[in-house]
Amino acid sequence: MSRITKKLIVILGPTASGKTALSIKLAKNFNGEIVSADSRQVYKGMNIGTGKVTKKEMQGIKHYLLDVASPKRRFSVAQYQRLALEAINKILKKNKVPFLVGGSPFYIYSVVEKWIFPKLKPDQKLRKELEKKSAKELFQILKKLDSKRAKTIEKENKRRLIRAIEIAKKLGRVPLLKKTPQFNCLLIGIKKSKEELKKLIEKRLLKRLKKGMIEEVRKLRREGLSWQRLEEFGLEYRWIAKYLQGKIDYEEMIKNLQKDIEHFAKHQMTWFKKDKRIKWTPSTHHPYRWAKKLIKEFLKK
RNA sequence: GGGGGUAUAAGCUUAAUGGUAAACUGCGGCUCUCCAAAAGCCGACUUCCGGGUUCGAAUCCUGGUACCCCCG
Numbered sequence: 001m002s003r004i005t006k007k008l009i010v011i012l013g014p015t016a017s018g019k020t021a022l023s024i025k026l027a028k029n030f031n032g033e034i035v036s037a038d039s040r041q042v043y044k045g046m047n048i049g050t051g052k053v054t055k056k057e058m059q060g061i062k063h064y065l066l067d068v069a070s071p072k073r074r075f076s077v078a079q080y081q082r083l084a085l086e087a088i089n090k091i092l093k094k095n096k097v098p099f100l101v102g103g104s105p106f107y108i109y110s111v112v113e114k115w116i117f118p119k120l121k122p123d124q125k126l127r128k129e130l131e132k133k134s135a136k137e138l139f140q141i142l143k144k145l146d147s148k149r150a151k152t153i154e155k156e157n158k159r160r161l162i163r164a165i166e167i168a169k170k171l172g173r174v175p176l177l178k179k180t181p182q183f184n185c186l187l188i189g190i191k192k193s194k195e196e197l198k199k200l201i202e203k204r205l206l207k208r209l210k211k212g213m214i215e216e217v218r219k220l221r222r223e224g225l226s227w228q229r230l231e232e233f234g235l236e237y238r239w240i241a242k243y244l245q246g247k248i249d250y251e252e253m254i255k256n257l258q259k260d261i262e263h264f265a266k267h268q269m270t271w272f273k274k275d276k277r278i279k280w281t282p283s284t285h286h287p288y289r290w291a292k293k294l295i296k297e298f299l300k301k
Numbered sequence: 302g303g304g305g306g307u308a309u310a311a312g313c314u315u316a317a318u319g320g321u322a323a324a325c326u327g328c329g330g331c332u333c334u335c336c337a338a339a340a341g342c343c344g345a346c347u348u349c350c351g352g353g354u355u356c357g358a359a360u361c362c363u364g365g366u367a368c369c370c371c372c373g
Contacts, residue, residue: 015338038338039336039337039338039339040338050338074335074336075335075336076335076336076337077335077336077337078335079335080335081335103338104337104338105333105337106333106337106339107337109333110335115334116334117334117335118334118335120335121335122335122336135341149334152334153334154332154333154340154341154342155341155342156340156341156342157332157333157340157341157342158340158341159336159337159339159340159341160333160334160340160341163334163335163336164334166335167334167335174334175334176334177334178334232336232338232339233338233339234337234338234339235338236338237338238338259327260338261338263338264338266329266330267337267338268338270330270331270332270333271333
């Protein structure tokens with residue numbers, strides 16, 4: 001038996017699978033509060049495009065990690081991890097049940113596994129310098145600095161090579177990624193077939209457009225975000241930005257969006273598929289009732 | 302009816318001095334050490350059909366088919 005006694009309920013699944021609605025129902029039932037695990041919902045002003053819960057939808061359930069950053073600034077997983085851990089501990093202190101809910105796997109696992117990232121802030125100047133070099137050159141540099149990390153890193157991935165060099169330069173080498181889990185986690189995954197998900201994504205996309213998603217992007221632009229920054233956010237922000245710049249027409253925007261969101265869902269699943277701890281909602285049961293039972297048992301132990 | 306052109310992956314655009322059929326998109330799979338809705342990797346699928354020349358044909362010759370253009 002592990003000594004970890006703090007309990008955390010994680011609700012995950014691909015985009016558009018219905019995590020939000022389910023988690024609110026469950027939180028209401030179990031005296032819970034919700035910590036969002038979404039790499040885009042952390043930004044202020046990005047609401048419709050990220051599918052952020054509205055005040056009304058929250059039904060009085062407290063939500064954390066929404067609107068904690070300005071979209072003008074770069075936010076990172078390390079910042080997320082710190083804030084999320086704080087929030088969870090705060091909820092536990094109140095004797096409430098923390099629900100970690102979201103679809104950003106990297107963010108979820110940064111909390112669930114509590115990876116120890118090297119304590120080193122990004123050095124934008126150095127990154128810009130290194131960006132000019134080819135992947136091959138970068139790999140050679142890393143090899144000299146830290147041959148061990150060079151062995152496991154992807155040779156063609158400049159972004160990761162640059163980060164590794166950044167760390168190795170200051171710390172001498174890249175420390176092994178340590179996992180130090182501190183919560184007893186119940187991982188609940190919402191399962192959807194590919195066809196179902198496709199339809200859900202389509203439906204949700206049209207709904208968001210009707211709700212004024214394009215106007216939201218226009219507004220962000222007016223507030224000073226560059227087109228490049230908007231495109232960096234991906235999905236709705238990327239394709240609407242392209243549309244607003246006249247690079248593509250409306251139909252192309254929809255088509256590309258649908259495709260990219262489907263891709264995104266697939267990519268999320270490659271993380272989740274590996275994790276054997278996840279309990280997937282069975283298609284034969286009502287997800288809410290099924291999850292309720294599971295959580296009840298989990299909290300009893 | 303006559304003359305000319307085009308035909309390469311699921312799609313589209315496009316490569317390959319007669320010498321291992323390829324890129325892009327899509328599709329499938331994967332990686333994950335501070336941009337993760339990011340970034341990167343791997344895979345499957347092709348020469349319109351038939352004959353000929355050649356050691357060897359997407360390529361040259363020839364017949365057919367489909368489409369396009371011009372003349373009547």
